[in-house]
Amino acid sequence: MSEHEHAHHLSESAASQLFDLRTVIAVLFGAYGIILTVMGLFFEDEAELAKAGGIEINLWSGLAMIVVAGLFLLWVRLRPLVTPGERG
Numbered sequence: 001m002s003e004h005e006h007a008h009h010l011s012e013s014a015a016s017q018l019f020d021l022r023t024v025i026a027v028l029f030g031a032y033g034i035i036l037t038v039m040g041l042f043f044e045d046e047a048e049l050a051k052a053g054g055i056e057i058n059l060w061s062g063l064a065m066i067v068v069a070g071l072f073l074l075w076v077r078l079r080p081l082v083t084p085g086e087r088g
Contacts, residue, residue, distance in 0.1 A: 020081045026072035029065045036062030 040059025049056065 020076060022072050022076045026069045026076070029072065030069035033062045033065030033069055036065060038062075 036058045040056050040062055044056060044058060048058075
């Protein structure tokens with residue numbers, strides 16, 4: 001494999017890793033999780049707590065979403081995407 005082909009192969013691999021659906025899902029879960037966590041920590045009032053039965057639902061939902069994002073990123077790290085050109 002020439003140096004140019006090797007560089008092209010590496011750039012294809014990096015691009016496929018970046019746009020792996022698991023990464024996109026992790027970023028979305030993480031962003032929404034951070035927003036909900038901040039809302040739950042700083043912007044929740046008694047009326048909202050009463051509607052949720054006394055549970056800080058934004059806080060707990062946000063933390064759960066951050067954990068799910070971390071699990072998706074761990075999955076990407078442990079089981080990287082294999083493109084058809086790399087198999088053989």
